[in-house]
Each structure stands twice: as structure tokens, then as C-alpha cells.
Amino acid sequence: MSSIHHPCPPRACDYEARKNFRAGGRGLEIETATLRVEETTRRKKMKKSDDIDGGEEKGIWLTWKDVWVTASNTTGRKKKKENINNANGSRRKTILGGLSGYAKPGQLLAIMGPSGCGKSTLLDTLAGRLRSNTRQAGEILINGHKKALAYGTSAYVTQDVTLLTTLTVGEAVYYSAQLQLPDTMSKEQKRERAEFTMREMGLQDAINTRIGGWGFKGISGGQKRRVSICIEILTRPRLLFLDEPTSGLDSAASYYVMSRIASLDRKDGIQRTIIASIHQPSTEVFQLFDNLCLLSSGRTVFFGPASAASEFFASNGFPCPALQNPSDHFLKTINKDFDDNQDIELGLAGTQRKPTEEAIEILVKSYKSSDLNRQVQAEVAALCTQGNGMVEKKKKRGHASFHTQCIVLTKRSFVNMRRDVGYYWLRLVIYVGVALGLATVFYDLGMSEGSIKDRAALLAFVSSFITFMTIGGFPSFVEDMKVFQRERLNGHYGVTAYVIGNTLSSIPYLLLVSLIPGAIAYYLPGLQKTVEHFIFFCSVLFSCLMLVESLMMIVASIVPNFLMGIITGAGLQGIMILAGGFFRLPNDLPRIFWKYPLHFVAFHRYAYQGLFKNEYEGLRIAGKSGEYILRSIWQVNMSYSKWVDLAILLGIIVVYRVMFFSIIKAIEKLCS
Known part of the structure; x- marks a missing residue:
């Protein structure tokens, strides 16, 4: 793709390096022959997995003609150049204005321009990822057709690196391979594909290193970027979109990442069509580009071979000074953000100067x-009319089955929860501390008159505070949601598989969190000591914990900011605790809103009633029967058993999970 020489990864260069540096005639010949056999065997394995995965496919020619993108103008500005009228007379902001271009197999197209010029919007338009508040006009064709691509034919690498930080590089890529690659491939073939892809991106030395996040150091920013790319190219996509792949990286890391991207074709022989939006590449990175699309305010300033850009600018009176990075010169020339403070020099001598806005108009025209x-x-x-044929449809491609997706997501989520201290372990420590505090304060309640109130206070505190503390795991929920949204947008798996995997993987940890603190808070104060009563107590506690986690998943899907999510979750739980029927008895609650409907919607009502029935039924305290205490003092509905209360809690869990599923689907529909 580029004539620039790049150092090969250790595995790729193994043959040449060992051939050149090992001495000894006959020994060298034997070593060379052995290495050739190893390389041939490895490539045969990859070819076999390619055949299973759909075989050879044609390259992708992507063309776009007269593409316009507008969005609702929420800023209230009245600048004519930024707005156009639609059929209803309302004003909309123009983001892209009549762009045309193409991208060919085996070439890297770079989309450049200053901030806000429309780079990411053009990339999203070509990838079919525009938001619902935007409108698109123009023609975008794939091999001369408007048909959609089959699964695995295209991939999109987002600007934000969203990975599960507790996994190693090898685990992250291999789990993704199991999710994306079809069941017709064996586990060994999937592992071979994952390892080969990691070698392509130069990650062979970091396979067993954790990605890293808060609390522990992992791989570097450039390596994280390459892991993201690895995950998206597992299906061997012919069309690859990258949004700011060098964002946040230094010049050396940027060059290494881009050189790996540019050399992908040389590694596996696939003629990929690569389109990347990039902000300010170094000279070395710029030399990797085959074609360049230069934008300013949504208009094309230049489109063509990257090597011809400097000549184009020079012919219009804006030559690139000697020893200056060409991309820096281009962006400085067309960046009008600081137009009041700078003019652009004309000619080599720099004796004439023009405002940036005028320079842009000269270049556009x-x-x-x-x-x-x-x-x-x-x-x-020509590309639109020649009709190079459509890429093979899904009959030759596919992803893992629903059953496989559920199993893999459950395993991956279980490992993540086990390694993430903030998910359950920190909460478990806090719960044990709180349970010891409860056991100390309520130790040996006895059967006095005062124990009637004390037992209820203990049970209400357990079901309220311990479930309330579930919001402590919200940051981990948010990180999970970010990974899910990225993988869902790229079609790795469905919402149902994610919900099932997340639910199954959390059950063992929630049982642990329920049993250990529950045993301390139950037996030391002297509550009913039968096994049946203890099992019911832990079952209610487990149900409440899972229920609140389901509620926080709903919040995380709507409010991705973890600080706002914690506030929202705490507020919702606080309102439900007030309406639960302990701090204010059910008959004393205001009828409007608090009793109808909130008292019957709040899960605390059923937790309180179930725990109270479990404790007071069969007891006689200070001459009062347990049934009398439940009816007259705590106003508990005795028309059904405690097991019905537990069943209602389990039903609310199902309702919340279905709500989460529906919200995700609704958000997808709005954004599509």
C-alpha cells in the first residue's frame, strides 16, 4: 500500500532474521527448510479456516456522489452558510455539502481536516452510522450497488477504546473470535485466527498481559488501540473504517499503529478497503496514505493521491515550507477557528497574506x-457503472450461534466480575462490615416487648441498605455497557444473549454476597434459627440484590454518565424505600402517588412483608402472637403466604430485565 519500509513484527520476520544471522552452511539449510515448513503449515491452517469462513471474496469499491448531511440546528444560529431550508421551512445545519469520492481495495484513504470539519460525520455516513437527528442525501454505492453488506464484510473501529480492562490481550481477542466466527470453525481454528490476528498487529509479546484500567497498570495506549483493531478484523473484513485511530497517542505510537493498519494486506493477502479519519498525522504517518480527502467546513478542499496534495496547495499559492510536516501545513491553511488572529502566507517569500476564510474559498473553487x-x-x-459484483451474502458467512454466544458471554462476564474488585468484592467487604455492625447492635434480641420493633428494624435495614449499596457497582455496569454498545453496533451478538450471559454470570457472586453477610446478620441477633427460615431470608436478600442490579442496568442504558447514574439510582431507591411500608405504615401513606401506585410498585413492600412473615409467623412475643403483630402493628397483608412475596420479587426481576432489553432495542431503533 505504501513504498515506505516498515519493520516487520518478530514472528513475521522470524524466517528472514534467523536465516541471515544463523551461521553454518548445512545447519543453515536445515533451519531454513524447517522454518519454511512451519510457515507453510501455519498459512495452510489459516487458508483452511478461510475456506470454512466463506472462502475468497471480491474486494470492495466504495463510492459516494454528491453526499449531503444536515442536522437539526439546536444552537439557534442564523448564519446562512450553516443552514438550509427543508420542505417545511425549518432551518437545519449543513454538516457535509455535496461530497464525492471513492475508496479502492488495497488502499488506505485518509480523511483529514480541522476539528468540526465533518471527518467523523463522513466516516459515519459511509459506514451507515448516522444519528437519528441527521438527514442524508446523495448516493453511496458498494461495488456499484446499493445493497447491504453481509455480516463480517465490514468493520468499524471507534475513536474511544472500550475494552474489558480485567482481561488479558489474548483473552479479549479469543472471546471475540468465539463470538464472531461461525460454529463451523473449530475452537482450534478460532484460536489460530485470534493468534494470527494478534501477530498481524504486533501484539504477540502482550498476549498474556492484562489490558489494564483503574487500580492496575496494563498495556500502553497504542497497544489498546491495536487490540480494538484486532477484535474488529477477526472476521477478515474487506471494508475497514477507523475513527481517529491515533487519537491520544504520541508520534511513535501513532506511526506504529498506522503502519500496522497499512500493512495488513501484506500480512494475509486480503485486499482491504481502509478508510480512516485522522486529525494531525506526523510526516511518517502521512506518507502511509494512498489517497487523501481533505475537508473544511463540510466541503472538499482536496481529494486525490496523498503525494499530490503538496503540489495542489503550492499551485494555488500555498506552498509547504521546507522541512515542515505537510499535514500541519494543510490544516493550518484551512483552519478558520482562529481566523481573527492569523493570516495565511502566500508564495515562498511570504510577502502577501490572506485570511483563512479566503484561502479556503480559493482552494475549494x-x-x-x-x-x-x-x-x-x-x-x-466508472466504478458505479462497471458493477464489480456484490460481496458474497450470508450463506457463506455467519457468526456464532445464539447458544454459543450465551455460553461465551457468560464465561467472559464471569471472569470479568471475578477480577474486577469494584464489581462484587469491595461490596462484599462492606456488607460483611455492616453485617457485623448489625450483629453487634441487635445482638440477642430476646422476646421482650421491645424486640417487636427491633426485629422489624433489623429486617428493614438489611433489605434497604444492603440493596441500596448495589449502586456502588454502577461504574462497572457503565463500563460493561460501553463494551456491549460497541460490540452490539458491530453485530458481534444480540441483546438477548447479553442479558442472559450477564444474568447467569452474576448469580454465583450474588449468592455469595447474600449468604456470608446474611448469615452474620441473621444468626447473631437471634432470629428464627430453622434452616427453612434462613434459606427464605437469604432468598429474599438475593432477589433484592439481583433486582437492584437489574434496575441499575436500566439506568446505565439510559444515563451512561456514572455520576448521574449513581444519583439517579440512589434517588429511585430512596423513593421506593419511603413507599415500602415500614418508615410510614401502608394505611398512613398519602393515597395519591405514594400509596397508589408507588407502594405497590416499590419492591421494598414485598421484601418487608416477606421478611416480616418469615420472622413473626409462629412466634409469640410479650403475649402477642406473630399473626397479631403482623396484622395490627405492621399492617402486613396476610391474605397470601411469604412465598408469594418472594415470587413477586422474582417476577419484578424478569420485568426489569425485559425493560432493559426493550430500552436497548428502542435506542437502537431511534439511532438507526
Whole structure:
């Protein structure tokens, strides 16, 4: 893709390096022959997995012609150049204005421009990821057709690196391989594909290193970026989109990441069409580009071979100074954010200067009338009419079955929860401390008159505070949701598989969190000591914990900011605790809102009633029967058993999980 020489990864260069540096005639020949056999065997394995995964497919020619994108103008600005009228007379902001271009197999197209010029919007438009508040016009064709691509044919690497920080590099890529690759491939073939892909991106030395996050150091930012790319190219996509792949990286890391991307074709022979939006590449990175699309305020300033950009700017009076990075010069010339403080030098001597806005107009008009633009239009027209055929449809491609997805997601989530201290372990320590405090304060309640109130206070505190503390795991929920949203957008698996996997993996930890603190808080104060009563107590506690986790998943899907999510979750639980029927008895609650409907919606009502029935039924305290205490003092509904209360709690869990599923589906529909 580029004539620049890049150092090969250790595994790729193994053959040449060992051939050149090992001495000894006959020994060298034997070693060389052995290495050739190893390399041939490895490539045969990859070829076999390719055949199972769908075989050879045609390259992808992507073309776009006269593409416009507008969005609702929420800022209230009235600048004519930023707005157009639609059929209803309302004003909308123009983000992209009549862009045309193409991307060919085996080439890297870079989309460049200053901040806010429309780079990411153009990338999202070509990838079909525009938001629901935008409107698109124009023609985007794939191999001369408007048909959708089959699964695994294209991939999108987002700007934000969203990975499960507790996994190692090898685990992250292998779990993704199990989720994305079809069941017709064996586990060994999937592992081989994962290892080969990691070698492609130069990650072979970091396979057993954790990705890392808060609390522990892991791999570098550049390596995380390459892991993200690895995950998305497991299906061997012919069309690869990358949004700011060098964002947040230093120049060395940026070059290494981009050189790996540019050299993908040389590693596996797949003619990929690669489109990347990039902000400010170094000179070395710029030399990796085959074609360049330069934007300013949503308009094309230049489109063509990256090597011809400097000549184009020079011919219009904006030559790149000697020893200066060309990309820096281009962006400085077309960046009008600081137009009041700078003018652009004209000519080599720099004796004439023009405002940036005027420089942009010169370049835009010059490009429209240039041979470059005519070549682009002719190329687009030729690619649209020649009809290179459509990429093979899903009959030759597919992802893992629903059953496999559920198993893999359960395993991955279980490992993540086990390693993430903030998910359950920190809460378990806090719960044990709180349970010891409860056992100390309520130790040996006895059967006095005062124990009637004390027992209820203990049970209400357990079911309220311990479940309330579930919001402590909300940051981990949010990180999980970010990974889920990225993988869901790229079609790795469905919402149902995620909900099932998350639910099954959390059950062992919730049981542990329920049993250990529950035993301390139950037996030391002297509550009913039969096994049946203790099992019911822990069952209610377990149900409440899972129920609140389900509620926080709903909050995380709507409020991705973890601080706002914690506030929202705490507020919802606080309101439900007030309406639960302990701090204010059911008959004393205001009828409007608090009793109808909130008292019957709040899960605390059923937790309180179930725990109270479990404790007071069969007891006689200070001459009062347990049934009398429940009816007259705590106003508990005795028309059904405690097991019905438990069943209602389990039913609310199902309702919350279904709500989470429905919200995710609704958000997807709105964003599509």
C-alpha cells in the first residue's frame, strides 16, 4: 500500500532474521527448510479456516456522489452558510455539502481536516452510522450497488477504546473470535485466527498481559488501540473504517499503529478497503496514505493521491515550507477557528497574506475546477457503472450461534466480575462490615416487648441498605455497557444473549454476597434459627440484590454518565424505600402517588412483608402472637403466604430485565 519500509513484527520476520544471522552452511539449510515448513503449515491452517469462513471474496469499491448531511440546528444560529431550508421551512445545519469520492481495495484513504470539519460525520455516513437527528442525501454505492453488506464484510473501529480492562490481550481477542466466527470453525481454528490476528498487529509479546484500567497498570495506549483493531478484523473484513485511530497517542505510537493498519494486506493477502479519519498525522504517518480527502467546513478542499496534495496547495499559492510536516501545513491553511488572529502566507517569500476564510474559498473553487476533481468524478462514474459484483451474502458467512454466544458471554462476564474488585468484592467487604455492625447492635434480641420493633428494624435495614449499596457497582455496569454498545453496533451478538450471559454470570457472586453477610446478620441477633427460615431470608436478600442490579442496568442504558447514574439510582431507591411500608405504615401513606401506585410498585413492600412473615409467623412475643403483630402493628397483608412475596420479587426481576432489553432495542431503533 505504501513504498515506505516498515519493520516487520518478530514472528513475521522470524524466517528472514534467523536465516541471515544463523551461521553454518548445512545447519543453515536445515533451519531454513524447517522454518519454511512451519510457515507453510501455519498459512495452510489459516487458508483452511478461510475456506470454512466463506472462502475468497471480491474486494470492495466504495463510492459516494454528491453526499449531503444536515442536522437539526439546536444552537439557534442564523448564519446562512450553516443552514438550509427543508420542505417545511425549518432551518437545519449543513454538516457535509455535496461530497464525492471513492475508496479502492488495497488502499488506505485518509480523511483529514480541522476539528468540526465533518471527518467523523463522513466516516459515519459511509459506514451507515448516522444519528437519528441527521438527514442524508446523495448516493453511496458498494461495488456499484446499493445493497447491504453481509455480516463480517465490514468493520468499524471507534475513536474511544472500550475494552474489558480485567482481561488479558489474548483473552479479549479469543472471546471475540468465539463470538464472531461461525460454529463451523473449530475452537482450534478460532484460536489460530485470534493468534494470527494478534501477530498481524504486533501484539504477540502482550498476549498474556492484562489490558489494564483503574487500580492496575496494563498495556500502553497504542497497544489498546491495536487490540480494538484486532477484535474488529477477526472476521477478515474487506471494508475497514477507523475513527481517529491515533487519537491520544504520541508520534511513535501513532506511526506504529498506522503502519500496522497499512500493512495488513501484506500480512494475509486480503485486499482491504481502509478508510480512516485522522486529525494531525506526523510526516511518517502521512506518507502511509494512498489517497487523501481533505475537508473544511463540510466541503472538499482536496481529494486525490496523498503525494499530490503538496503540489495542489503550492499551485494555488500555498506552498509547504521546507522541512515542515505537510499535514500541519494543510490544516493550518484551512483552519478558520482562529481566523481573527492569523493570516495565511502566500508564495515562498511570504510577502502577501490572506485570511483563512479566503484561502479556503480559493482552494475549494480551485479543486472544483481542477483535473483532480474531474478524475474523481470519472472514477466514481466508472466504478458505479462497471458493477464489480456484490460481496458474497450470508450463506457463506455467519457468526456464532445464539447458544454459543450465551455460553461465551457468560464465561467472559464471569471472569470479568471475578477480577474486577469494584464489581462484587469491595461490596462484599462492606456488607460483611455492616453485617457485623448489625450483629453487634441487635445482638440477642430476646422476646421482650421491645424486640417487636427491633426485629422489624433489623429486617428493614438489611433489605434497604444492603440493596441500596448495589449502586456502588454502577461504574462497572457503565463500563460493561460501553463494551456491549460497541460490540452490539458491530453485530458481534444480540441483546438477548447479553442479558442472559450477564444474568447467569452474576448469580454465583450474588449468592455469595447474600449468604456470608446474611448469615452474620441473621444468626447473631437471634432470629428464627430453622434452616427453612434462613434459606427464605437469604432468598429474599438475593432477589433484592439481583433486582437492584437489574434496575441499575436500566439506568446505565439510559444515563451512561456514572455520576448521574449513581444519583439517579440512589434517588429511585430512596423513593421506593419511603413507599415500602415500614418508615410510614401502608394505611398512613398519602393515597395519591405514594400509596397508589408507588407502594405497590416499590419492591421494598414485598421484601418487608416477606421478611416480616418469615420472622413473626409462629412466634409469640410479650403475649402477642406473630399473626397479631403482623396484622395490627405492621399492617402486613396476610391474605397470601411469604412465598408469594418472594415470587413477586422474582417476577419484578424478569420485568426489569425485559425493560432493559426493550430500552436497548428502542435506542437502537431511534439511532438507526
